[in-house]
Amino acid sequence: MCCYDPVMQEKSLFETNPYLRDPEQFRTALIASVASSTAIETGASIESIVRTLTDAETTKSLMARMPRDSAR
Numbered sequence: 001m002c003c004y005d006p007v008m009q010e011k012s013l014f015e016t017n018p019y020l021r022d023p024e025q026f027r028t029a030l031i032a033s034v035a036s037s038t039a040i041e042t043g044a045s046i047e048s049i050v051r052t053l054t055d056a057e058t059t060k061s062l063m064a065r066m067p068r069d070s071a072r
Contacts, residue, residue, distance in 0.1 A: 031050060031053050031054065032050075034049070034053060035049040035050045035053060
């Protein structure tokens with residue numbers, strides 16, 4: 001038997017989470033999450049990863065390499 005509330009299925013996390021609706025808060029949280037995960041995987045410092053992610057030229061380069069049919 002399914003125990004999900006049908007109302008909850010109608011809205012995505014993006015629609016219900018106020019932190020995701022604010023672009024600045026979303027970007028800050030995303031960078032922190034990616035930086036900490038990458039630091040654990042690579043051993044690089046979080047600070048250096050944040051610098052890389054927030055550098056405008058690096059961001060353009062990363063976006064250029066993303067597949068066009070990506071879900072994001």
